[in-house]
Amino acid sequence: MAREPAFASAAAQTIKCVIAATAAWWISVYLLETQMPFLAPWTALLTVHATVYRSLSHGVQTSIASALGVGLSFVIGNYLGVSLWTYALALLVGMVAARIYWIRDEGVAIATTAVFLLSSGFEDQEPLLLDRLIEVGLGVAVGIIVNLLIIPPLRDGQAARYVDSVNRRMGGVLVDMADEFAESWDTERAEAWIEETSSMERDTESAWEFVRFARESRRANPRTYLRRHGVRLRTPPAGVGREDRHAEALSRVDEGLSHLRNLARTLHEATYAEGSWDDRFRREWSDIVRDCGRAIADPDAGVEPVHNRLTTLSQNMSKEKDLPNTAWPLYGSLITSMRHIAVIVDDVASTREVREPSS
Known part of the structure; x- marks a missing residue:
């Protein structure tokens, strides 16, 4: 797409x-x-x-x-x-x-x-x-x-499609992680997530190219002049600095991908961990990750704030007396990675403005 x-x-x-x-x-x-x-x-x-x-x-x-x-x-x-x-x-x-x-x-x-x-x-x-x-x-x-x-190009629509595509792919990976974590996963699945994040990083490089083109395409472009004077065009009107919002959204995507890669690597290493997982942590953490993925894939999806739920999960798990001390470094890493991603998820308002409409 x-x-x-x-x-x-x-x-x-x-x-x-x-x-x-x-x-x-x-x-x-x-x-x-x-x-x-x-x-x-x-x-x-x-x-x-x-x-x-x-x-x-x-x-x-x-x-x-x-x-x-x-x-x-x-x-x-x-x-x-x-x-x-x-x-x-x-x-x-x-x-x-x-x-x-x-x-x-x-x-x-x-x-x-x-x-x-x-x-x-x-x-x-x-x-x-x-x-x-x-x-x-x-x-x-x-x-x-x-x-x-003849159709002087305005590249902001193309930049929006790239931003939207990468966000949807990030959301898809998180949903897949949640589904696998709720049951079981293996090294092969974790390696597939890592490879997917690498592929998304390559797509963000292409997206940055389109953002730079979007900035340049507005210079000396008659379509920009017509928009400012209220002439209706086939493409929807855009506010001044829309390409700057694309750049801001891509910066968040870049940051999110780095945390998503770290999360995938953590789950990759966790396949070699000894002992069983705490059922409560497994259930609640996978629910949070699944909702986080849905929110990234679709800014209009109605989900509870992710960041607060991670805080609650961390507090509740810290009170568990039966949880082995050796499990906390791994559990804490998973919570911390998702907390970083949640900062991006809970601030989807500006992302919605520069993404391709669902229709």
Whole structure:
């Protein structure tokens, strides 16, 4: 489920690239009637990026780099001619110039533009120099316009899906732990929980990427402007700083996963412990963990506050005279790990705002 927005985003990006390059080529061929119509669609492809802000910033870099490439090919083609060593010289100069820090993201366009033009017989074409620069500008302009007009991406919905997916998986693991602990569990099940937490940690890394994209996608995005002025869009309106709430929720998820992994390791080690478990602890602790898992998986689930129940369990068990002293380090570790997770569970209000609706 969390992968679906990534696929939709990639599909939209592909369609926009096709539209931008095709439109730039059509304008070059049928309106400008250029002899080398490949520059405009090529720069259009370079300009269409994942966010509007990135298209604008990279578009400026592409314009400068491509213009430098046109100038480089013009100088070499007209004054030195096209030969093996001048071709290599153009590549050398282009790659060195690509290191300029303020165009380094698209700096390689200097060399590639020079390669394209020199390979196409650019020498002695001084009258066409302005045409080449116009084609570069056309490609950049078309790429930016397409990204502005055709579903400019807002990634907060994708970030919400990742946050929701990881939370549901955490809840599922806790419910499974509770069910297994209430009866019996073995080393294999505990190892499966540990592996699942590792998988969720990898998903949170992807979620952080989407949160960073969500922040960037709001910059220079017309959809943000329309939302602020009350224009209805297909996606629900979001308050200012929603991506910051995603970051806050993910920070809690990261912390919760570390405690969940520790809990899984404790249960893994407990499979080697000697002696039987206290039935009361086993029953009450598994009920608390099960409710905790339900609350994480679904913020709207009606469960009793987990933190207070853990405190009550700890107090009641400390009064048990028949409980062996050697059992307390293990019991205490299980209670402490769940107490840390409960801090996250009992504060689900802000998490609900940034998670995907249940529908």
